[in-house]
Amino acid sequence: MLSFIWAEDAKGLIGASGQLPWHLPDDMHYFKRTTMGNTIISGSRTFRSYNRPLPGRENIVVSSQKNFPDGVQVISSIEKLCDLIEQHADKEYIVTGGANLFSQLLSRVDRLYRTKINAEFDGDTYMPPIDYSLFDKVKSIPGVVDEKNKYPHTFEVFERKDH
Ligand SMILES: NC(=O)c1ccc[n+]([C@@H]2O[C@H](COP(=O)([O-])OP(=O)(O)OC[C@H]3O[C@@H](n4cnc5c(N)ncnc54)[C@H](OP(=O)(O)O)[C@@H]3O)[C@@H](O)[C@H]2O)c1
DSSP: EEEEEEEEEEEEEBBTTTOOOOOOOOOOOHHHHHHTTSSSEHHHHHHHHSSSSSSSSOOOEEOOOOOOOEEEEEEEEHHHHHHHHTTTTTTEEEEEEOHHHHHHHTOOOOOOOOESSSOOOOEEOOOOOOEEEEEEEEEEEEESSSSSOOOOOOEEEEEEETO
């Protein structure tokens, strides 16, 4: 199965100059908990924002390039990626972004882990529009707001209706 995980602001912004537009450790912890032990799939720009394979997870990068560190499986096309996912139907593959990769896999995704941040930021990369009528919201949990996590945010999970 194929999942997406991302955080977006009130207007759907997800990125700024190759990085996240905000600092929200509570969401970083949620990302870690949710992806740990699974296989993550990133576009090459998003992978460069990590700077290294994320530990405890199988790391796949989608790229036309080959110069990635050890511990990363590079896949050169969406077709090859979809073949791999279909060959392991019992496994959860989690796409961690960015917008470019999400757009190409939107018609195929089964589950959405969305962190909605109730604030507005400046940036340059937006989540592609999603038709939420095709999904059921199965979870909505408010995140912690404190000294270190200044922006109200909600962890939501959606499942595609025909699954
Ligand atoms: N808020 C969030 O949760 C979140 C999550 C993820 C990312 N982000 C942010 O989003 C921004 C990055 O997103 P982005 O949309 O610019 O880039 P991206 O999706 O991370 O990466 C795009 C790159 O991946 C490679 N690629 C994509 N599709 C491919 C295909 N079909 N075949 C071969 N290669 C393919 C290409 O690079 P090559 O030149 O290597 O081929 C392409 O330029 C950053 O600011 C990041 O911090 C935010």
